[in-house]
Amino acid sequence: MHPIRKKLSSEGTMPFLLNYKMTKGKEEELTEHLHDWCELIYIHKGGATFFIDQMIYELEEGDFIFIPPNSIHKSTLQGDHTLTATALFFSPSNSIFSEANRQILNQTFKKVKEDRLFRYKLSAPDQRLVLTFFERIHQEKLTMNSHWEEVCSLHILLFILQINRWFDHLKLLPNPIPPNLMWIQDSLEYIDKNLSKTVRLEDLAQIANMSTVYFSKKFKQTIGMTFSEFLATKRLLKTRELLAHTDWSIQSIAEQLGYQSMPHFFRSFKKAVGVTPSTYRKQNYKLIR
Incomplete structure (x- = not known):
């Protein structure tokens, strides 16, 4: 979901x-x-x-x-x-x-x-x-x-x-994280920094020192989405942001966010947003320097 x-x-x-x-x-x-x-x-x-x-x-x-x-x-x-x-x-x-x-x-x-x-x-x-x-x-x-x-x-x-x-x-203010939540904080930061790469559930589970099954269950309980749903949503939101606020080519944006296939990128984007990436850019483009 x-x-x-x-x-x-x-x-x-x-x-x-x-x-x-x-x-x-x-x-x-x-x-x-x-x-x-x-x-x-x-x-x-x-x-x-x-x-x-x-x-x-x-x-x-x-x-x-x-x-x-x-x-x-x-x-x-x-x-x-x-x-x-x-x-x-x-x-x-x-x-x-x-x-x-x-x-x-x-x-x-x-x-x-x-x-x-x-x-x-x-x-x-x-x-x-x-x-x-x-x-x-x-x-x-x-x-x-x-x-x-x-x-x-x-x-x-x-x-x-x-x-x-x-x-x-x-x-300058620290953000103290309860020890029992450090694993999810580290996982979220890892995903955010590696959107352009292949992010695997197994790698995150290893970093958190958990089994893959247990990590997957705890991630869903804490965030409300599965790991794959969260990763797909983060990439989609970043795509929308880059389309609206940069003049990078659509292909460049897709590649930087880890999409391996342009047809898959276009299909995924249109299914989620309702319009193609180029149409979305025309409707929302507002370059911020």
Whole structure:
């Protein structure tokens, strides 16, 4: 089973959605999924194991999460534990943003993903700042005064600019991984670094010091997908990213991502995305320097 592509509906006419201080249990958490919108999450209460792209985190109260578009992610709660969080979804294609502002947004998503700046451990004043941004957007949504959608969009832009100011500090923060999860963290990083090569289940199992059967079972339990499904999805997402943000030839992209046959590459891409790679590039090309 491949990750769910979550469909999002806008608040009003602007492409954003706010789920304010929602509490969920184990049964209510969505399995591994991705979406075209960006997602910002603040943990008010509780904790969870959180997987995004190639990183594993143990989340706790006060953590702030930045999920770029088209990033596989999943949170796992234990037993009868609950998690209370606010989640803001928004699209960088929001028409209220100027071209310069859209460039800032896209550069931010790119930096977050490349530098793995997904989880933010903030000071008490910065946590209050995050809460203030969410509260203002929530109040605008409740009152719906004139131009409330435009005001929310401007709050989102200010939010992203503030996140940019945190980047240098975040690079210095360690990400402690529980010993029992180090094997999956190492496996995810290995896959991410070797998308252009042949990545074998047997090699990952050996690195994790597990039998192939046991590794395969634990990988599915932790990530929600089989190893082969995860690898195929990662390659597909990277293909889409390179088609949209580089001027490399389609053949070069296919070769760099380990596709051995161009016909197989075209068939796989069209089946998953619904259009050919060349059509996808025409519809989504936006070179970011």
